[in-house]
Amino acid sequence: MTETGTATRPAAPRAAAAWLVLSLACACQFMVILDASIVNVALPSIRADLGFTPTGLAWVVNGYLLTFGGLMLLGGRAADLFGQRRMLVAGLVVFSAASLLAGVASNPDALVAARAVQGAGAALLAPATLAVITTYFTEERARARAFGAWSASGGVGGMAGALAGGALTTGLSWRWVFLINVPIGAVLIAVALGSLVRTPAVRHRSLDLAGAVTGTAGLAALLYGVTQTAEHGWSTRPIVVPVVAGLGLLVVFVVVEARFAAQPMVPLRLFRLRGVAVGNGMLLLFGAIAIAMWYFTSLFLQNVLGYSALRAGLGQTPAAVMFVVVARSAAALLPRIGVRPLLLAGCAGFVAGFGWLARAGADSAYLASVLGPTLLIAVGIGLTFPTLMAAATADAPDGDAGIVGGLANTASQVGGSLGLAVLATAGSARAASAAGESAAASGYSLDFLLAAGLAVAIALASVLLPRHRPARG
Numbered sequence: 001m002t003e004t005g006t007a008t009r010p011a012a013p014r015a016a017a018a019w020l021v022l023s024l025a026c027a028c029q030f031m032v033i034l035d036a037s038i039v040n041v042a043l044p045s046i047r048a049d050l051g052f053t054p055t056g057l058a059w060v061v062n063g064y065l066l067t068f069g070g071l072m073l074l075g076g077r078a079a080d081l082f083g084q085r086r087m088l089v090a091g092l093v094v095f096s097a098a099s100l101l102a103g104v105a106s107n108p109d110a111l112v113a114a115r116a117v118q119g120a121g122a123a124l125l126a127p128a129t130l131a132v133i134t135t136y137f138t139e140e141r142a143r144a145r146a147f148g149a150w151s152a153s154g155g156v157g158g159m160a161g162a163l164a165g166g167a168l169t170t171g172l173s174w175r176w177v178f179l180i181n182v183p184i185g186a187v188l189i190a191v192a193l194g195s196l197v198r199t200p201a202v203r204h205r206s207l208d209l210a211g212a213v214t215g216t217a218g219l220a221a222l223l224y225g226v227t228q229t230a231e232h233g234w235s236t237r238p239i240v241v242p243v244v245a246g247l248g249l250l251v252v253f254v255v256v257e258a259r260f261a262a263q264p265m266v267p268l269r270l271f272r273l274r275g276v277a278v279g280n281g282m283l284l285l286f287g288a289i290a291i292a293m294w295y296f297t298s299l300f301l302q303n304v305l306g307y308s309a310l311r312a313g314l315g316q317t318p319a320a321v322m323f324v325v326v327a328r329s330a331a332a333l334l335p336r337i338g339v340r341p342l343l344l345a346g347c348a349g350f351v352a353g354f355g356w357l358a359r360a361g362a363d364s365a366y367l368a369s370v371l372g373p374t375l376l377i378a379v380g381i382g383l384t385f386p387t388l389m390a391a392a393t394a395d396a397p398d399g400d401a402g403i404v405g406g407l408a409n410t411a412s413q414v415g416g417s418l419g420l421a422v423l424a425t426a427g428s429a430r431a432a433s434a435a436g437e438s439a440a441a442s443g444y445s446l447d448f449l450l451a452a453g454l455a456v457a458i459a460l461a462s463v464l465l466p467r468h469r470p471a472r473g
Contacts, residue, residue, distance in 0.1 A: 076406020095121030096185030130405030148331020222246030279392025288419020326382025349380030
């Protein structure tokens with residue numbers, strides 16, 4: 001950093017060092033995504049051991065997701081102001097310490113509190129990993145490969161969650177679902193301290209306190225309201241009050257950033273960059289599509305085809321493997337053919353896959369009606385996710401890499417939360433109006449068709465992205 005607070009980009013790492021930095025970023029992403037899913041299989045054991053109520057048990061998941069989504073913008077800006085290395089290590093320390101507290105929790109309140117702190121650690125960690133990739137990998141091909149590997153690591157984390165959660169809970173105890181993070185976190189802290197360049201904090205700059213409070217509180221209130229839709233109707237007080245409050249705080253946040261903040265947490269000038277503005281809008285839509293794939297397909301397998309939770313997880317494994325393979329391939333294709341062709345190809349996979357899946361019913365066979373469409377959808381996710389993340393962060397100025405990464409992560413997270421609420425409401429209403437054994441299948445069919453519609457919206461929005469000049473050679 002210079003005396004005036006201008007960021008200095010670290011020198012490009014040597015091949016071995018670059019491999020280590022990328023492995024660190026991918027491992028951190030893997031751990032963050034893993035922890036969002038690994039706990040699901042352990043929930044029945046947690047409830048029996050600690051005496052959770054049915055509604056209270058949901059907060060073992062929501063407590064993590066709420067602070068993760070609500071604090072990501074703050075975490076992204078902190079990475080820019082205080083250094084990526086410093087905040088990545090801080091995120092690992094907080095995440096690992098909270099995992100230890102969760103693993104030894106003796107009552108429901110202690111576990112939910114620990115999960116909330118875990119989410120806060122993840123909110124520091126996730127933007128820092130993206131900022132590290134954006135900062136350390138400046139050449140287009142290298143950055144595309146890095147984004148592909150980072151995206152694939154998240155897919156592996158999501159895929160491994162159900163299997164690892166089941167194995168740890170059955171073989172040891174539900175507590176090891178959390179305790180396993182402690183030794184892994186210790187190793188990653190050591191790698192981060194040894195591989196990342198230490199950069200000083202930006203001088204003569206301070207955190208935008210008003211923006212931090214209004215932005216974080218607004219996102220948290222909005223996400224809190226949305227997470228309650230499974231228990232309450234959209235027009236009820238438990239939903240309306242936090243959603244309206246959250247939207248109001250976000251309006252105040254924009255006013256603060258535009259008019260009053262000397263050094264805003266989210267500089268609105270970033271949205272003049274077409275890739276940032278359009279990319280984040282598309283990530284909102286993508287989050288809802290991803291929810292339709294992984295969440296509603298799992299429910300379809302269990303509630304319509306009668307699969308067990310474990311069998312449903314295994315039924316989604318081929319699609320998860322396909323996503324990982326395609327995400328890595330997309331990284332190689334991106335510099336050569338550009339963002340728009342990959343997005344259009346991915347959206348074609350979404351429309352074909354969801355359209356096919358929407359025709360499945362209670363008498364459908366897995367191989368004929370589920371495996372094929374989910375593989376197509378996985379191809380779409382593998383093509384679009386790393387491409388959208390690259391598009392949304394490509395033009396990030398050196399000193400804003402953290403907040404741009406935070407914006408991209410937040411857009412995907414908020415899109416997923418809103419998509420889950422809206423699609424679940426629409427599907428439930430369709431199922432309630434249908435009759436007989438096909439009622440549940442009818443609801444999921446609508447969810448899949450709506451996801452296909454969101455894919456069409458992404459395809460149309462792709463024309464707004466900056467033109468790409470393919471790399472030579």
